[in-house]
Amino acid sequence: MTNEEKKNLKSKIEDEIAHLKKQIAALEAKTKPIAPDCGLGRLTRLEAMGEQHVNSKVLDEAKLRLTRLQNALQRIDHPMFGICIECEEPIGIARMEIRPESVRCVACAAEQR
DSSP: OOHHHHHHHHHHHHHHHHHHHHHHHHHHHHTSOOOTTOSOOHHHHHHHHHHHHHHHHHHHHHHHHHHHHHHHHHHTTSTTTTBOTTTOOBOOHHHHHHOTTOOSOHHHHHHHO
16 A cells, blocks of 8 residues: 555545544434433334434444544554455455455455355
8 A cells, every 4th residue: 555545544534533423423412311201292202212222323333433443543554554454465445445444355354244
């Protein structure tokens, strides 16, 4: 991976981290407990609780991805950044642009599933 590609990935990671932090803040507001004395009807309350559950799952995924991106940002200057941890071959730049937190190439990631 060239220095220019790493520079572009670093910028992309920083942008995604900023976006995820905003998304997490919004999701945290949506996942606050719903008061039982809330003026919602029975079905509306159940729908709100269902939506809250979905938002909670999305929030968990966003926090996990944020952690992975922050780790990738710390590793980006390491010589092994962009190298698959399984086969030790370079991870394709196209994959790194889509998922910069990737630690496995497409082939090894597919085998793991």
